[in-house]
Amino acid sequence: MKQLRLSLAVLLALAAWGGAAPSVGAQSRGKITGIVSGPSGPIGGLTVNIVNNAGAVVGTAVTAQNGAYTVENLAVGNYTIQVVSASGSVVSTGVGAVSATSLTTTVNLSLTASQLASVAGAAGGGGVLGLTTATKVVLATAAAAGTGVLLFAATRSDSSPTR
Numbered sequence: 001m002k003q004l005r006l007s008l009a010v011l012l013a014l015a016a017w018g019g020a021a022p023s024v025g026a027q028s029r030g031k032i033t034g035i036v037s038g039p040s041g042p043i044g045g046l047t048v049n050i051v052n053n054a055g056a057v058v059g060t061a062v063t064a065q066n067g068a069y070t071v072e073n074l075a076v077g078n079y080t081i082q083v084v085s086a087s088g089s090v091v092s093t094g095v096g097a098v099s100a101t102s103l104t105t106t107v108n109l110s111l112t113a114s115q116l117a118s119v120a121g122a123a124g125g126g127g128v129l130g131l132t133t134a135t136k137v138v139l140a141t142a143a144a145a146g147t148g149v150l151l152f153a154a155t156r157s158d159s160s161p162t163r
Contacts, residue, residue, distance in 0.1 A: 030103035031072040032059075032096050036083055038111045042067025046119065048109075051080040074098050081107045085119045 032050055036043050044065035049057045058079075059071035076098050083092040092115055096107040111119070 028076060028100050028103055029073050030076065030098035030105070031070055031074060032079060032081060032098065032105050032107055033068070033070040034081070034094075034107040034109060035067040036063050036069065036092075036109045036111065037067050038116045039113050043111065043116070047084045047086075049082045049084055050074065051082060053078055076100055081109065083109055083111065083115075083119075089118075091115050091119050 034048075036046050036048065042063075042065075044063050044067060046063045048061045048063060048069045048071070050059035050071045052058050052075075059074060061069040061071050063069045078095065078097045081094040081096055082090045085091055092109050092111050094107045094109050096105040098105055
């Protein structure tokens, strides 16, 4: 009878505790985020791979128009962050770590003009990131004129692959 009371007391204590015991082998997951930029600012449309220490790609993202990327659900560990061309060649790298105390890591990458040109060349030379060599540069001037706004716009061809 005494053993039955002890068992009931243990069960009641566990029930009062809420049964929220941490699971054995549970592991925290984190994310790596950042911005990829070039000589003219943030770059959208680039592929970013997250590679673990074993050399396996464990996450991929495409940079947004503002150059931002995020790869989530990463195990605690060290990672290489790669910007890759359309053909899969690595253009730029960085390093980052996800730890139990810092589940979010920011790794910003900056491409040089030659690295950006290699991305454009790997995409067939005609365009990368949705840009073409005939990208239009729009120059606009707006001036408040009393109650309205006066807007002038002009375009010109620009053969630069980095614009």
